[in-house]
Amino acid sequence: MFDVSACFAGIVGEDHLVVGARIPQEYGHDEALTAPPIAPGYVARPATAQEVSDLLVAATRFDVPVTPRGSATGLSGAARPVAGGLVLSFERMKAVLEVDTENHVAVVQPGVTLAELDQEAGAVGLRYTVYPGELSATVGGNVGTNAGGMRAVKYGVTRHNVLGLEAVLASGEIIRTGGRISKVSTGYDLTQLIIGSEGSLAVVTEVIVKLYPRLVHGATVLAPFETVEGVLEVVPAIVASGLSPSIVEYIDDRTLDAISAFLELDLGIAEKVRASAAAFLMVALESRDKDRLDVDVEELAGLVVDRGALDAYVLQGSAARTLVEAREKSFWTAKAVGVDDIIDVVVPRSQMPALLRRTQALAETYHATVAGCGHAGDGNVHLGVFCPDDDQRRKLLSDVFALGLELGGALSGEHGVGQTRADHYLELEDPAKIALMRRIKAAFDPAGILNPGILPAAV
Amino acid sequence: MFDVSACFAGIVGEDHLVVGARIPQEYGHDEALTAPPIAPGYVARPATAQEVSDLLVAATRFDVPVTPRGSATGLSGAARPVAGGLVLSFERMKAVLEVDTENHVAVVQPGVTLAELDQEAGAVGLRYTVYPGELSATVGGNVGTNAGGMRAVKYGVTRHNVLGLEAVLASGEIIRTGGRISKVSTGYDLTQLIIGSEGSLAVVTEVIVKLYPRLVHGATVLAPFETVEGVLEVVPAIVASGLSPSIVEYIDDRTLDAISAFLELDLGIAEKVRASAAAFLMVALESRDKDRLDVDVEELAGLVVDRGALDAYVLQGSAARTLVEAREKSFWTAKAVGVDDIIDVVVPRSQMPALLRRTQALAETYHATVAGCGHAGDGNVHLGVFCPDDDQRRKLLSDVFALGLELGGALSGEHGVGQTRADHYLELEDPAKIALMRRIKAAFDPAGILNPGILPAAV
Structure with a gap:
């Protein structure tokens, strides 16, 4: 019998093919919390498009499913391979x-x-x-x-x-x-x-x-609010202002507490304000011109305070960067505190208050806790879900995703469907669209070798 | 035999179906200069998506090709029907x-x-x-x-x-x-x-x-240059400036003359400057704030004069609007002066000087004249081609399109392929992509009833 490994090795060179038990576990998963590692059969590290081409031709001939992989930092299991399949790792194509x-x-x-x-x-x-x-x-x-x-x-x-x-x-x-x-x-x-x-x-x-x-001058305004809804209700006004913010995020108090503790961060928020704040708005402005930035920041601070913020802290330079970086780390913080899953439903931004309110109510039904932050300007919320029971959590997620769709949104704004949301997506999406996507998939990949673990091929 | 007309009329109502010889000629063409009117068999004016759906089902059953039609202002013949086919006109779906x-x-x-x-x-x-x-x-x-x-x-x-x-x-x-x-x-x-x-x-x-x-304050800078290349070479610097212009256009002198005459326009350009200018740069800025706009306009004017403009005229209010509207009318102007065809090749903006220079040389080879204007910020040039001989013009276009591709661009930036460029596109595009597009087309429309006069179905 012809040796598949020898064929792959002949394409990328023996040094750039790892086979079977010698494959490090990291190639078997991405950062999706609910997709445990799986064992691919081969990891190839091509150096050129031609090598990728040769690998795909060989994979087709031997019917080996192929999963492309970057840094595998994704949260949906899209880079999780198929058992026994070929991982195409781009470690050598990084120029x-x-x-x-x-x-x-x-x-x-x-x-x-x-x-x-x-x-x-x-x-x-x-x-x-x-x-x-x-x-x-x-x-x-x-x-x-x-x-x-x-x-x-x-x-x-x-x-x-x-x-x-x-x-x-x-x-x-x-x-x-x-x-x-x-x-x-x-x-x-x-x-x-x-x-x-x-x-x-x-x-x-x-x-x-x-x-x-690259606009060199930047500042970030952090504004505490008494309620999450309060934060979210001010967002359309900020977008409409024409200030053209580069970042419009919200963070709930539970998440800010966890991030602050995890990163040993002091944002200099007065104790009294902190105690009565349930959520925070974070808006970044940038400009070619420092004076214009200062005027815009002033206008923004006034706008949020007029609309219910308890205060408005203007952070510049390293303090601003620290806050943005802290927000970035929310996934790692959530992981550190043992979150069971993370979702990123997207809805029209005007529907975010309804989404969060009704999601909280759903969570209570399932005795679960949800907390998070999100891209408020885009209606894209990132919710950590604390609900260890797999079956209960699945039902909760199903309800929350359905709610997102009911409000005019989608089950993911940026994390994707991957392997971990395929069943939910299939349950909620219009069957005519799924069927159409399957026909498109077949138009590209009639043998179905490209990442068959995910929709539309999967399930 | 079952009557196709009766079926269509049953869907949209008799008042909203026109058949055969009663169809006004306007439904047989769009604004493409080289696609003469053709006679569709039916024009239906549906009122709802459901009516459109019913019409498509009926068209499939009777194998009648379908061409959707808006105002038919397109320049590529994409809204030109197939002889005997069904035109779906959206005159009643305009809310x-x-x-x-x-x-x-x-x-x-x-x-x-x-x-x-x-x-x-x-x-x-x-x-x-x-x-x-x-x-x-x-x-x-x-x-x-x-x-x-x-x-x-x-x-x-x-x-x-x-x-x-x-x-x-x-x-x-x-x-x-x-x-x-x-x-x-x-x-x-x-x-x-x-x-x-x-x-x-x-x-x-x-x-x-x-x-x-809507940013309420706007101004337009019009800058004459001694050469077309001179205009185009300054464009990357304007984009890089961070001034974020909303419009960056060039107009060659022949086109500006024609527009000025056609619209009886006086742009107030000094006679001496006009005489030595071969092309004009037109840049619009907009702002929420009048003072900022004035500062930015000053900076822009300085930038273009530093880089070779003969002068910089700042137009505000109605004068600015008039100029933009005049530029808009260039198609009608070209049509009025008897242009034989209009093309809109797109290339990386840094390649525009090369595109224009080499296109002029090609035009001379074919004893043709080209003149035009274009979206300089996007590398998208609109060229009127004066070359009455169909065969010669076809060869010239083929060479110019091939040049556009060679420079890293495409044969159309915004007009589309339609019926009129299908043969050129097929000649120049990668056959693997054409084959893929045909498979995608089949995934959507296996019977091939939707606008079959255009690629990838056609030719």
């Missing part, structure tokens, strides 16, 4: 190929981390604005899950910031989509179709991302 | 269903014109920012072709401003995609796939668009 200052784009390989890209773009005064919590995440992984993050309220999510791709089809064909251009009207938008497909349509081997001028 | 000030979205039917939407959004201080030249265009038509326009440099094109759709599949299934949310990570992005598909994948029956706060 920033070019930062093009004339066209304001960077051309990168999928294994580049956000931290690395930020450093290279920053060196020439530019910025890749997609900013999910985890900067060790790769651009390729972000493309797979359509990652969002705090700056989405101003700059959009991954799909709004990717202009082109090189991608390998299951057939081994290498295609290029888009380019260093932000508009194109020729044919179907394959770039957008592949983004967010969680590795199920094609394997991305190069990404052209949009860069923006 | 702005809601302007949602909390979530900054509007929910509209496809037949709403941009002018109507602008009026309704403007009444509450908001704006739909997509701004192609022709405001009688419909939102549905813009979705079909992924229309762009002058404000794309700041706000993006149609696909960046549509958050959700209601669409009818060829099967008659009515689906909803996206919502009043700007981020979602569940399943494939059907919204983006349908946008720009020129009616070949699904028929859009409702659109959720993003609105922005």
Whole structure:
């Protein structure tokens, strides 16, 4: 019998293929809390698109399912392999190929981390604005899950910031989509179709991302409110103000307490205010001009206090950065305090108060606790769910996701469906759309070898 | 034999179906200069998504090709029907269903014109920012072709401003995609796939668009340059400045002369400057604050003069509007002076000088003349082609499109492929992508009834 390993090794070289029991456990999972490690059969580290192409052709021939993997910082299990399958790890494809200052784009390989890209773009005064919590995440992984993050309220999510791709089809064909251009009207938008497909349509081997001028002056306003609803009700007014904030987040008191303790953080909030605050609004402004920033911050502080904030703390420089970084760490904090699951329902921003109020009521029904924070400007809430009983938690999540859809939203704003939400998604999504997505999947990958653990192929 | 007309009339009512010779000629074409009118067999004016669904089911049964039609202001022939086919005209589905000030979205039917939407959004201080030249265009038509326009440099094109759709599949299934949310990570992005598909994948029956706060203060800087290349070389610096212009256009002297004459326009440019200027840069700035606008305009004017502009005229209020509107009218001007075709190649903005220089050389080879203007900030040039010989013109276009691709661009930035560019597109595009698009088309529309006159079904 022909040896599959020998074939894969012949493509990437023996040094870049790990097989069976020698595969470190980290390749068997991502950061999804409810998806335990699974054992892939092979981990290959290709160096070129051609090697990826050869691997896909071989995988098709031997019927080995393939899961692309960046840093595996995802929260939905989309990078969790199939047992016995092939993991395509992009550790060796991590070059920033070019930062093009004339066209304001960077051309990168999928294994580049956000931290690395930020450093290279920053060196020439530019910025890749997609900013999910985890900067060790790769651009390729972000493309797979359509990652969002705090700056989405101003700059959009991954799909709004990717202009082109090189991608390998299951057939081994290498295609290029888009380019260093932000508009194109020729044919179907394959770039957008592949983004967010969680590795199920094609394997991305190069990404052209949009860069923006880096605005050097920034400040963050932290405003405590007596209720979570109070925070959320002020958000539409902030967006409407035209101040164009780069970050609009809310954090509930339980989460801020946990983050502060976890990071030994002192935000300098008066004891009395802290005691009566149930939630906090965090808004970041940025500008090319320090004087304009100061005027805008003043206006913003006035706006939130007029609309019910107990106070407004203006943080600049390192204090502002510390707060934003602390917010970033909320996932790790939640994990440290033993959260059972984390969800990221998205609804129209005007529906956030209703979503949170009704979610609290649902949680009580199931004797569960939920707490969290979220991208208030986008209607995207991140809730830690404390409910150790698997069956109860599943029902609670099902109810909360259904509520999100009822309010005009979706079960995930940025984490994705992956392996962990596939059953819920299938339960709630229109069967006509699921069937259509399955036909699209078949149009790309008729043998079904690309990430078959996730929808629409799975379940 | 069963009467197809009676079936269609039974769905929309006899008053809303026109058949055969009674169909006005306007339903047989759009504004594409090289696609003469063709005679559809039926024009139906549905009032609801359900009627659209019933029509598609009937059209499938009787094998009648279907072409959706808005105002038919498109320039590529995408709304030109198939002979004997069914035109779905959205004249009766033209309601702005809601302007949602909390979530900054509007929910509209496809037949709403941009002018109507602008009026309704403007009444509450908001704006739909997509701004192609022709405001009688419909939102549905813009979705079909992924229309762009002058404000794309700041706000993006149609696909960046549509958050959700209601669409009818060829099967008659009515689906909803996206919502009043700007981020979602569940399943494939059907919204983006349908946008720009020129009616070949699904028929859009409702659109959720993003609105922005209307910035009330605006000014336009008009700067003459000695050469077209001079104009285009300054563009990357303007984008990099962080001034965030809402419009960055260039106009060559021939085009400005024609527009000025056609509209009897006096821009107040000194005779001497006018005589030595070969092209003009037009940049619009906007702000919430008049003082900031004035400072920014000053900075912009300095920047362009430092980089070779012969002068910088600052136009405010009605003079600024007149200039922008004149630029909008360039298509009508070109048509009035007898242009043979108009193309809109897009390239990375740094490649615009090369594109124009080499296009001029190609034009000379074919004894043709090209002149134009374009969205300089986006690398998207609109060129009027004067070359009456069909065969020569076809060769010239083929060379220019190939040049656009060679420079990293595409043959159309916003006009689309439609019926008129299908052969060129097929000649230049990667066959693997064409084959993939055909499989996607089949996943949506297995019988091929939706707009089969265009790619990927056609040719």
